[in-house]
């Protein structure tokens with residue numbers, strides 16, 4: 001397990017194939033569950049399988065979060081922790097809590113993993129004794145909330161060097177996701193001995209805001225999801241662990257269209273980004289380095305592209321624009337045109353629908369593996385959001401794409 005860049009050859013990635021949790025979305029709950037539409041579940045699964053196949057065809061090992069979770073639940077301590085987590089929900093009341101506890105205790109690890117991801121509706125559970133809560137709930141109300149955004153594995157954990165940061169998700173609909181990733185990284189044998197860089201109880205940081213610009217250089221977006229306190233905490237941790245010499249804190253607009261830094265900027269080569277033109281000249285960055293003792297040195301903001309190039313030790317960070325004109329750029333940014341996943345330098349996966357941005361990438365010498373994503377995109381995330389790289393070749397050893 002090792003990640004020191006956004007673009008070096010990708011060996012292992014963590015995905016989540018969307019399942020029954022997507023079928024929980026309705027026009028009434030999709031807004032609070034952070035989806036902009038009601039996805040066609042079967043087609044979303046086909047699109048996701050196409051994504052996974054595109055990665056496998058290029059030598060990438062694909063791990064699935066639901067499999068890892070089921071294997072993790074075979075460990076009694078993990079099962080106890082995750083079960084206790086959902087039972088602690090104060091909305092349940094004692095009667096329903098006992099009913100849900102009995103239901104969960106009956107499930108094998110595979111089904112328990114499914115329940116923890118897809119949630120549990122009122123009509124699926126029958127408490128034995130009296131439960132006012134159960135009586136007063138509507139049949140479609142959730143007893144355990146579904147996690148449709150687990151699809152976006154980028155946000156719930158981030159690898160930096162040989163450590164993993166289990167993040168602290170800001171939106172209520174997503175908070176429980178990190179109880180799952182936290183358990184997987186601590187109990188699954190594949191990750192035995194991995195040190196955690198960050199934990200869900202800390203200040204808010206989401207993985208879509210964290211870009212490993214180069215070995216020992218991180219950019220952290222600060223906006224709707226990651227707070228200044230979260231960026232400061234993560235910066236302190238990576239600097240003191242020797243995993244970074246420089247961290248850039250990059251304010252982004254607190255809007256849905258730009259919820260994470262990776263919605264406006266992703267890397268496609270060791271010295272190139274695809275970026276939303278409207279922000280290219282206005283993005284700024286505070287530069288954070290280690291000071292004396294435990295102190296941080298925080299330098300005042302300056303243009304992001306300049307600060308990044310200097311920290312990365314390059315003359316210039318090349319910028320490839322989203323779209324061609326402002327309207328196309330706005331449309332394609334919304335549809336995750338900026339949200340590419342690099343498999344190797346100059347080789348990336350992108351949604352096929354972002355025709356102009358993909359053409360711009362190719363014009364700049366980047367090979368684009370196009371995938372379908374009309375249903376997946378209804379959750380507002382693209383290939384980078386849907387993937388958590390766990391192992392990449394060290395950047396210095398990475399060949400061309």
Ligand SMILES: NC(=O)NCCC[C@H](N)C(=O)O
Nearest residue numbers: 034152208260379380381385
């Ligand atoms: N890194 C990303 O930009 N992830 C996309 C997350 C989309 C999800 N529906 C959310 O609102 O959190």
